[in-house]
Amino acid sequence: MLIEPVLREAGPRPGGGSRTRRWWTFVAALVVLGSVGAAVVGTLARGEPLARASGLRQVGEFFAAAARPELGLDFLDLTARAAATTLCFAGLGTALSLVLGVGGGVLASQTWWRLGARRGGLTRRGRWSWVGARGALVLPRGIHEVVWGLFLLSVLGIEPVVAVLAIAIPFGAITAKVFSEILDDVDRRPADALIAAGAGRTAAFAYGVLPAATGELTSYAFYRLDCAIRSATVLGLIGAGGLGFQLQLSFSALRYSEIWTLIYALILLSLLADTWGAAVRDRMATRAGRDRFVVGSVVLALAALPAAAWWVELDLAPLVDARSWALAGELLAASLPPTLGSGTAGAGGSGAGGVLGLVGLSLETLAMSVLAIVLAFLGGLLLAGPAARPPGRAPARSVVAAVVRLALVVLRAIPPPVWALVALFVFVPGILPGAVALGIYTAGVLGRLMAETIENLDRRPAGALRALGASGPQVFAYAVLPAAAPRFAGYGIYRWEVTIRETVIVGVVGGGGLGMLLQTQLALFDYGGAVTTIASLLALTVLVDVTGAGLRRAVR
CATH class of the missing domain: 1.10.3720.10 (MetI-like)
Structure with missing residues (x-):
């Protein structure tokens, strides 16, 4: 099934020495650990707790309302x-x-x-x-x-x-x-x-x-x-x-x-x-x-x-x-030359403005994308097995697969800004709510891709383990995961390249990073600063694309 033609290059191919693979594994681990540290230290440095316990009640009320949606005729017509x-x-x-x-x-x-x-x-x-x-x-x-x-x-x-x-x-x-x-x-x-x-x-x-x-x-x-x-x-x-x-x-x-x-x-x-x-x-x-x-x-x-x-x-x-053309010309004139803007300190919350503020927010955005893809990969991995349709006739497993696939549809159907608004009930504005929102959304995407990969694998090794009495988790760990790991890694890396672009959409609702800065600059009509922020986003995108290409070569 075609999901994204560009994903074809994510598949396993021969080549890639063990030394290169170890190098890129070290780089990936370092980036992940650094991102976790940035999220924790950045939040604590502002004198804020990592999470607000009082927000859990609001989250509970939000999900409880799923069982009683508004069904008034006027609102249904509006919907x-x-x-x-x-x-x-x-x-x-x-x-x-x-x-x-x-x-x-x-x-x-x-x-x-x-x-x-x-x-x-x-x-x-x-x-x-x-x-x-x-x-x-x-x-x-x-x-x-x-x-x-x-x-x-x-x-x-x-x-x-x-x-x-x-x-x-x-x-x-x-x-x-x-x-x-x-x-x-x-x-x-x-x-x-x-x-x-x-x-x-x-x-x-x-x-x-x-x-x-x-x-x-x-x-x-x-x-x-x-x-x-x-x-x-x-x-x-x-x-x-x-x-x-x-x-x-x-x-x-x-x-x-x-x-x-x-x-x-x-x-x-x-x-x-x-x-x-x-x-x-x-x-x-x-x-x-x-x-x-x-x-x-x-x-x-x-x-x-x-x-x-x-x-x-x-x-x-x-x-x-x-x-419209006159206004576009005025905006272009106001955008040039690009400036560092006046909103870096306010958006970042660290008190640093100018170049340091912009660099800090860029690192915050990068850390948000890394945390998001780690959460998404783990979530997708947990859901992919149950979501994969079983071969032959297995009614119970088929029902489970259908239910989990529907859950994956829900995860990826709700846009990241909506998940970010929910996460802001618990987390203060910054890296964490943005990472959680993007992680939940991307888990729905990766879960589907991973499930389809499992369905396309050779079923004989898994069948042999089941015949020997292996449990479901053992079959997944020893037969499915080793065969699918290169493809899973390729999908995860590709989605990281997409996630870095999507950090801007959680930023505009308070998810932190360069997206939040951009929203502030546009609200203040600081178009010169907005151009610099967009350029920073593009630079981050190129950096992640290049890094992703290296990681893909390492896992082939």
Whole structure:
């Protein structure tokens, strides 16, 4: 099943010496221990306890309200409308991101620039064009959709087009990168044959490359819709509307029953999108030729776009309004040159401002991401075994697997900012609530990926141990875990690279780090400082990506 094409490189491969593996293991252990120390020391240095016992009562009340959601007709109507708005934002944002992704993916693929070149190699012009296309994707891909949303809100105001663009811009760059990798994996010989027969590069690409990649491209497009629903919800928390906006209002008033009604609606949306996308991916992977369900799904998705635009009252006029462009110019002028900003000390809580404050918050953000992925990995590991569907007929195990898989859907359907708001009942603002929120959310993602890995393993070693009388935990420890460990490690490292980008979305609700600083700077109209903070986030992202690449090589 396709989850994320880029995850293919996370699988085990031969190579990687023991010395390199030991070196990277030492580095990883050092980073984890340093992050734990930073979280504890940073909190105690502010004179705050690590946790507030009084907050446990609020957490208990919050989860107790799950059994009694608000079911008044007026609120159910409000929830249904908010859910429809979130779904429409997600659909429109995904559609635009696919348009950007297809165009960018073609230009960022080596296949496009190699077609028609002598001996199938890259010419100097082709090489520079390819590098330029790949480089153009770095900035929009590295900036989280929440940051895009905050910027667009400042320029365009509270308009539906803000949510659509905030999803489409980063998703478009991510999709372009993934699409380019898919296109580069396609056998280029049919296209080369068309070139030799006199066809132009565009025709050869359209008839010799795209048909072979259409299945994987379509399957990834449905996966992005699932991601876009969560992103649309997060954007609602900063004022874009939909379920996220209603969640923010209900949290402000501590109306837990209303919160759970909204959460159930979000879970239902995510479950429907996940089930739909999985069905499309499974049929495309197992059935040759044109499948009616897949074709019908594509037609339905395209037909729903005009209805979605009508529902949210999408208006493109702000994009061409002279006042919007003038305001964008003013913001750009106010952002240059970048400054260290005035909010580093206040956001960090350490009393240090300037360069030291920015460095401290960057380290805090890095520590938050490390703690989050450690919590997520342990949680995913514990849930993956029960969530894996058993072979053959085992009714009891199948029921357990279905229940645990539903729990994983709940964990990843609720956006990290919502988990952060719950964690702030117990923890003071800083590393810990942000790490807990991201850890819970990412555990839902890793648990699913790990469960699917277990399902795809050779079942014979586990069966042999069971025949010898081994218990379930023993089978998992001695048969499943050794075989799946490289893949598990690869998934964990990849999700760490994603988590460092998502620290900003818990920061804007009080989760600490550079995200909290960015929210403060934008509230103070300190755009020069905001540019510096965004640059720091990008630098951290590159650092984690490079470190992750080294760790992946070590575990192969």
